[in-house]
Amino acid sequence: MYGAYLTKKPRRVLILGSGALQIGQAGEFDYSGSQAIKAFKEERVFTVLVNPNIATLQTSSNMADRTYLVAVLPEFVERIIVNEQIDAILLSFGGQTALNCGLALAESGVLERHGVRVLGTAIDAIRNTEDRRLFVERLDEIGVKTARSVACRTIAEAREAARIIGLPVMLRLGFALGGKGSGIVDTPEQLDEALLRAFDGDSQQVLVEESLRGWKEIEYEVVRDARDNCIAVCNMENMDPMGVHTGDSIVVAPSQTLNDDEYQLLRTTALRAIRHLKIVGECNIQYALHPRTSEYRVIEVNARLSRSSALASKAAGYPLAYVAAKIALGYTLAEIPNFITRRTTAFFEPALDYLVCKVPRWDLSKFQGASVKIGSEMKSVGEVMAIGRSFPEVIQKAVRMLDIGVDGLDSDAFRFEGTCEELETATPFRVFGIAKALACGVSIDEIHAATNIDRWFITAISEVVVMERALRSSRMPLEYVMLRQAKVLGFSDAAI
Incomplete structure (x- = not known):
């Protein structure tokens, strides 16, 4: 038998890429598609x-043995299926574009008509996660809590749903990328404007849900094989609370403010959810x-593989896309080798003794008239990742890599008055505003009340501000103790 649960080895597999680069969908899917190709070539x-983006490794x-530089659209993909005599297709490695195309191919009968089987997560499971009404119904079946909502x-x-739930509400588009069309509305006037915008495009479904603004946002990257083995590879925490898209938020891995009960509750819930949804691969x-x-x-x-999957893979040293591709071929986690140890298998949960921080990169100045406010609709065009032993160290490393003209978390880098x-x-630039407020004597509690950012993060930023003040009042050469402490807190030579 080929693998554990795939009795017939696929002969010619079609891999759908993510298409052109756009906000919410970029290099992370080049990573996942490239790893999938590597895994399949080994077999x-x-x-x-299929991917029109020539600025990628996977093309x-x-x-790949054959590459089509055409748009990832059902009409083009069907022709390729016929011409190449495809017998299997992979949908989970090209982001939202590939998922939407795969769903359209299945619903139109193309896959069944040409005898093409979907590897990994089945079409029904994909539909249950993408259709917001079905998603809520499936999780309700096992008592997993979702936000009170109406599709x-x-x-x-939508107006009636907002009246029943009560303002403020969160609007989300089904089958959408990067939080497109989403937002929190507080007044009836904002609701009418947001609904006109949401239904103006090709959106077929809008979810109206209770607002959870100010709650913490936590993510788990989970892997499941066809034999129902499940692992939580990495968990991450957004510094910004709910209301800011995770792609626009500063993110740390592993989470830093959860206690063990909270961590285990969310981990257990994640495993229950993906088992019930019958995800096969990574999610x-x-x-x-x-x-x-x-x-x-x-x-x-x-x-599917996501932006967070690429971050988690680098943070944990666990090749999520490669493992997911092998699982799609029918292998179990216990059959896939661990490329770090070379002796054990991929059936393990990494334990990190370091901290990883992701900070987004924006170029809003290039978009004339664009608001600098960030929210539930993603606006960043890239991100950087830093590794260290503490949050002050990694946040300072990360902002240096943004190429915005700073040597670290400088409280005077941008114009802020230092008010809540x-x-x-x-x-x-709010993280710099927090540093400025702390330097101006605003308390941690006041900043927390204004931002809903956990006090742990604000306290860590205050350590940088205190050291910055000490360095400004010191003369060179610095004493060894102060120099060492500055380096522990992530200060560069240029900043010192």
């Missing part, structure tokens, strides 16, 4: 890639967690 499976001549297909339905599950009561809500499950009022709105 001597002929790979056909290099030494990667609507017309503006009238990302996002939570809202109340900062005081430990109440949680599952926000969404991505039945200017911190209430999330912007690309």
Whole structure:
């Protein structure tokens, strides 16, 4: 038998890429697609890639056996299926574009008509995670909590749902990328404007749900094979609370403010959810967690590799995309080798003794008239990742890599008055505003009240501010103790 649960080895596999680069979908899917091609080539499976983006590794001549530089659209993909005599397709490695294309191919009967089987997570499971109404129904079956919500297909339905739930509400589009069309609305006027915008495009479904603004946002990267073995590879925590898209938030891995009960509760819930949804491969599950009561809500499950998957792979040293591709071929976690130890298998949960921090990179100045306010609709165009032993160290390393003209978390780098009022709105430079407020004597509790950012993060930033003040009042050469402490806190030579 080929693998554990795949009785017939696929002959020619079609891999759907993510298409052109856009906000919310970029290099992370080049990583996942490239790893999938590598895994399939090891099994001597002929790979056909569909991806029009030539600025990727996966479209290099030494990667897929055949590459089509065409848009990832059902009409083009069907022709390729016929021409290449495809007998299997991979949908989970090209982001939202590939998932939507795969769903369209299945619903139109193309896959069944040409005898093409879906490897990894089945179409029904993908539909259950993408359709917001089905998603809530499936998780309700096992008592997993989701935000109180109504899936609507017309503006009238959405208005009625908002009236029943009560303002403020969160609007989310089904089958959407990067939080497109989403937002929190507080007034009836904002609701009408947001609904017109949401239904103006090709959106078929809008979810109206209770607002969880101010709750913590936590993510888990989970892997499941066809024999129902499950592991939680990595968990991550957003510094920014709910209301800011995770792609626009500063993220740390592993989480830093959860106690063990909260961590285990969310981990157990994640494993229960993906087992019930019958995910095969890798998925990302996002939570809202109340900062005081430990109440949680599952926000969404991505039945595919995501931005967070690429971050988790680098953070944990666990090749999520490669492992997911092998699972799609029928291998179990216990049959896939661990490339770190070379002696054990991929059936383990990494334990990190270091901290990883992701900070987004924005270029809003290039978009004329664009608001600098960030929220539930993603605006960043890239991100950097730093590794260290503490949050002060990694946040300072990360902001240096943004190429925005700073040597670290300098409280005077940008123009801020140092007041709480200017911190209430999330912007690309709010972390510098927090440092300025602390330098001006604003208390940690006041900043927490204005931003809903956990006090742990604000306290860590205050350590940088205190050292910055000490360095400004010192003369060179520095005493050894102060120099060492500055380095521990992530200060560069240039900053010192």
